[in-house]
Amino acid sequence: MALFGKKDEEHAANLVFQQLRLAADRRARFYVVVRTRDGKQHSLPGLIESYEGPTLLIDMSTGVRLSSAWKGQTVECYFRIVAMAPQRTEQHFMFASRILDIRALSTGLIVELEKPAAIDSGQRRRSVRVRPVPELVGLLEMRRDQSSDDGPLPLAALDDYRRIIGVAAQNPLEGDAPTVPLAPAPAADQGPVPASSPASDPQPGLVDISAGGLRACIAPRAGEDGEKGPLTRGDKVVLRAILHWPGGAHQPLDVLLKGEISTRMHTGSVAGGVDVGVEYLLDGKIDADGTVTWVPVRDGVYRIAQWVNAVYMEYMRKVRSR
Incomplete structure (x- = not known):
């Protein structure tokens, strides 16, 4: 208007x-x-x-x-x-x-x-950026993109991709709806690491997120070169995130994306960590038979934009009520 x-x-x-x-x-x-x-x-x-x-x-x-x-x-x-x-x-x-x-x-x-x-x-929809509280981040998982192309692939194939950061998902994605009912997953930076995830896997912290990309703070794996880190600019990754709505207004948002490391800082938002910026490239749509089809991201991911806006408006409501 x-x-x-x-x-x-x-x-x-x-x-x-x-x-x-x-x-x-x-x-x-x-x-x-x-x-x-x-x-x-x-x-x-x-x-x-x-x-x-x-x-x-x-x-x-x-x-x-x-x-x-x-x-x-x-x-x-x-x-x-x-x-x-x-x-x-x-x-x-x-x-x-x-x-x-x-x-x-x-x-x-x-x-x-x-x-x-x-x-x-x-x-601009993709430029609105928020820093969500940890309670809203049910899962943040990042794997190296090991596919030879961006064609359809079985969802189960992603389990073989090398995990860079994140805990094992308790509720696998299924169906074609991005917000299927899910039991609450553990926060990315809280709770014990499941046995299926190596103890040396760094746990991510979601620094900020927008409809067009996100920034995460990660630490090198045990024995890995801290300066080089697990990721460099230009690397392709597969992201999965479970995002809880403020006040539990809706079912958690479960998204699967392909992205590219656009920035890498020498220092992290958390002591000992390294910040990496990821730009979304492809949005994963999952069919009933468990096949992932990748759709190019043009001007941000709309359902993430809705979530970001809800978090932003909740923040502004609290600020104005003080």
């Missing part, structure tokens, strides 16, 4: 101007999302340089590369405004625009955008 209507164009233009001015004054991070021919999206960060003229100028860092061939292309734009008093609040805004010009400067890159007639309230 549009935050600023278009019935009164002059009034709408004033509201757009006010929000852009506030974003510029507070140095709010501004994102321009471009979509390549293969369907992948790239989020380019910048800051509002000028908003007073007929167009919108965005100052991007020297690390951003954008070809002049993008002139005339329609893009999605996102920014948020944070207020700290009387309590911390966030407002997220979005609008579609068109790239009018791209100018390379010695200090970076200036992208000239068509100024929007209206701005919507909302944010």
Whole structure:
């Protein structure tokens, strides 16, 4: 739903101007999302340089590369405004625009955008990221992707993949529904390690998660090189996660995904650990006969986005009630 209507164009233009001015004054991070021919999206960060003229100028860092061939292309734009008093609040805004010009400067890159007639309230689905409390993470398991392709395969075949992190699943995935009734699985960082999982297996900690990826803190296996660790950037993995809804509103969310290690930090969120970032690539759909079919992830996994939003809204409800 549009935050600023278009019935009164002059009034709408004033509201757009006010929000852009506030974003510029507070140095709010501004994102321009471009979509390549293969369907992948790239989020380019910048800051509002000028908003007073007929167009919108965005100052991007020297690390951003954008070809002049993008002139005339329609893009999605996102920014948020944070207020700290009387309590911390966030407002997220979005609008579609068109790239009018791209100018390379010695200090970076200036992208000239068509100024929007209206701005919507909302944010990019895959970019909403939360840090769930441990009680909401029933299981986090990561294995190396050992398949030769991304074609269908029996669910049981995943048992032979080398486990990188995680405890043994008590309730195997079955059927084609992602939220089949499950008995609560042990939290990933709580309780004893089942006998089916080697004692040297590092136990993961879910640092944060979004509809497009997650970050986990893991420790090297016993006797493994701590600097090199069990995973490096570019490695392909298979993820399984069981996520409990706040307040037990629904059956736990049980997801199976293929992903790629996109980042690896030298230090972890937990002492002695190493943080790795995973980008979702394929979503596993399980047929009644136990065959996994992999579906490409375009703009995040929708059911994870719903869960992330529920966790975020529960957090905001608690903050506002204080």
